[in-house]
Amino acid sequence: MNDQPASAYFLQTTRAPVESHTLSIVVDNEPGVLARVIGLFSGRGYNIESLTVSETEHEAHVSRITIVTSGTAMVLEQIRAQLERLVPVHSVADLTVIGNAIERELALIKVAGEGEHRVEALRLADAFRARVVDASNKSFVFELTGKTRKVDQFITLMQPLGLIEVVRTGIAAISRGPEAVKV
C-alpha cells in the first residue's frame, strides 16, 4: 500500500524488491572525476557491486565508467539522476533498462597443485576456454573472460584443486546493435 521511501519522520523498512543494474557513464577524463562518482555513491549510501574505469577516447578526453549497482527501482532512478547532475558527466545509460547488454569481465586465477589436481585443473580450464598465461611445475595462472556467472563457476570449481589467488577486472558492458550509447 505504501510505495513511498523512508523519511526522517518515520522508520519503515522498504519492501520493494532490490534489483541489480549496470550503468555506463561517460565522463570527462579530468582529475577527480572518479572521486566525484565514488563519493556520490558513498555519500548517499548507494551500493557498488563492480566498478571499472578507463579512458576510451583519448582525443576527446573521455572515459567510461561501468558500475554495477543495486537498489530498489526508486533508488536506481535516483542514482541515475544524481550522476547526471555531476558537472563532468556527459551521459548515463542504464544498460539493464536498455536490455540485453553484453557484459563481460576478465579474471586471472592462480592455481597450485600436483598430480591429478593439476590435470583436472587444466581439463576444466580447457572446458571453460580459459587460457594458461603462466605455468610453473607447481602452478598455473589462467586467464578467463566471460559473464560474471561463468567466472564465479570456474572459481568454485578451482577451489578444491588448489586455488591460490583471484584477480577480477569487474564488469565492462556494451549495448547490442549498431547504435552507440550517446556521448
Place this chain on the structure above:
Amino acid sequence: MLQKSDQESEMASKEPEMMTGAEMVLRALADQGVEHLFGYPGGAVLPIYDEIFQQDKVRHILVRHEQGATHAAEGYARSTGKPGVVLVTSGPGATNAVTGLTDALMDSIPIVVISGQVPTHLIGNDAFQECDTVGITRPCTKHNYLVRSVNDLARVLHEAFYVAMHGRPGPVVVDIPKDVQFATGPYVGPSNIKHKTYKPRIKGDPRAIEAAVDVLSTARRPVIYSGGGVINSGPEASRLLREFVKLSGYPITSTLMGLGAFPASDEHWLGMLGMHGTYEANLAMHDCDAMLCVGARFDDRITGRTDAFSPGSKKIHIDIDASSINKNIRVDIPIIGDCANVLGDIIAAWKKRKVKPDAEAMGHWWSQIQAWRQRDCLKYRRNDDVIMPQFAIERLYAATRGKDVYITTEVGQHQMWAAQFYRFEEPNRWMTSGGLGTMGYGLPSSIGVQVAHPESLVIDIAGDASVLMTMQEMSTAVQYRLPIKIFILNNQYMGMVRQWQQLLHGNRVSESYVESQPDFVKLAEAYGCFGMRCDKPAELDTAIAEMINVKAPVLFDCRVANLANCFPMIPSGKAHNEMLLGEDVSEEEVEGAIGAAGKVLV
C-alpha cells in the same frame, strides 16, 4: 588616439592579452560584473590581494572569519539574484568556508569561492597551511576546480560563474595554487565560454505540461506548493506564479525558502507549510486532490510521514533538477525545467483551453479552508509583563511594513516565528538557512544584503545562542558603516533544542540553557555600534522605532518570555493532520506526542 584603439582591437582579435594569474582573477571578476568580494587574506592569496590593492572595480569587504564571508556572499546572492563571491586563503581559510559552502549547496545559492593553495610543487607534501581543498569541498559544492596551469585559469573562472548560476544554482570553488597566481598566461573573456557537458534543461516537456493542465483544470481540491526554486528562477517566476494563482483562484502555500514569491497579504495565501507551518496549509496539503509543486523538493520538514503525505492527490512537480523528482515523494507528473519557463507554458495552455475551474467544488474547498483558518493556529497567550517572542515579531513587522526592508534570520525558534509572523510581499526579501540549518547564518548574511542594498533597512531576526556564533562580524559592519539591525529574541535558551528536549526527552533540559551571556548592550558598545535592550511589551514599539532610526549597526537585546515554544508543530512520526496547535496543547498531549519510535528521528 584613433591609431591606439585600432591597435587595441587588433590585439583583441588576434593575440590574447597576457597577464599574471592574480591579474586574471581580478579581470575575470570585473568581466563577470562582480562589484563586491567578501574575503580574508592569507599567505596563499597574497598575489591576488596585491592586485586588489591596485584596482578599484571590485570592492573587497574584509570579514572577521571565512564562514562570515560565505554567509555574506549568500545574503548578497539571495537578495540580488547575482552570484556572491568569496576569496579565502589555503588551509584554514578553505576549511572555514566549508559550512557556508554546504549551506549554499543545500539552499541552492550561487556563490563562487576562490581559494589560495600552496604552490603546485608542494601539493601533497603536507606543506604549511595546505589542505586538500578540492577533496574536502567536493561533496559540499556543485562543482570545484584545482587550477594547475595559468593557461586554464581564465576559462575555469568564467566556467565557475556559469556553473554556479545555471540550472539549479549552487556553490563553486576555484582553488588556485600560489605559483599559478604568479605565472603569466593568456586571458580569455567570458563571451566564448561554453561548458561542454553542463547544459541544464530549461523548457518543460510539452506533453507533461498538457497532462498537468488536465489534472489542474479538473481538480476539485487543488493546492499550489511553491519553494525556493521560484525565487532562484528570478522575478519572472514570481510574477508568473502570481498570475497563475489569479487566473485559477487556487490556494497557495510555500516552503520556508519560498516565502515572498507570493504575497502574504493575498487572500489565496495559506501561510507556510511543514513542521511549523499553518494548520490550514498543512491540512490543505493533506486533503487536496491535485498538488502543483513549483521549485520545491518535498523536504522531510515539509512532508512529515511520507506514507501519510497527501494520500489522495495527483502530484505535479516542476523542478530544474531531475534528481529532486521522486526522491522523497513519488509524483504523478514530473516536469523538468525552469520554473518561470514551465509556469509560462502552463498559463499559456490554461488560457488557450479557456479553463473554468468547477465553481461549486472550489466554493466547497474554500469554505473548508476558511474553517481551518478559523482555528487561528498561530494564536498565543498575550502577556502584559513579558514580551512574547511572537509579539515582538508582530511589532517589528508593524513597524517595518511597507518599508524597503530585507530580513535575515539565524536558526531556531526565532526563525520559525519570523517565518510565521513576518509577512513577505516580494521575493528576495527573506534570507534564511533552510536546508542546512546553520546557526550564525543571519548576522553575516545581513552584512552581504546591506552591502548590496546600502539604502535599505536590513534586519537580522536573531536568537541569543545563534547570534554569538558569528558575532565577530559586527566588527565588519562597523568598519564598512553597514547599518544592520540585529534584533535578538533573547530567551537565554537554545529554544528549539529545549523544545525538543521537552517533547522528546522528558523535559531534561540538557546543556541548552546559556548560563552566562555577554551583556549585549556593552558588547555593542565594545564593537563601536549601538546597543539597546527592551524587556517591557509597553516599551517595545518605541524601542523598535529607535532601532530603525539609528544610522549605525544595532544590537537589540529583546528580552522575551524564556519558556515560550514554537507552535503549531507536526511532531516526529506524525502526519500533517496530526498537528499540535499552540495555546491548547496540554502537558499530556506534549508527553504523548512523540512515540518511542519517533524519538530516534530528527
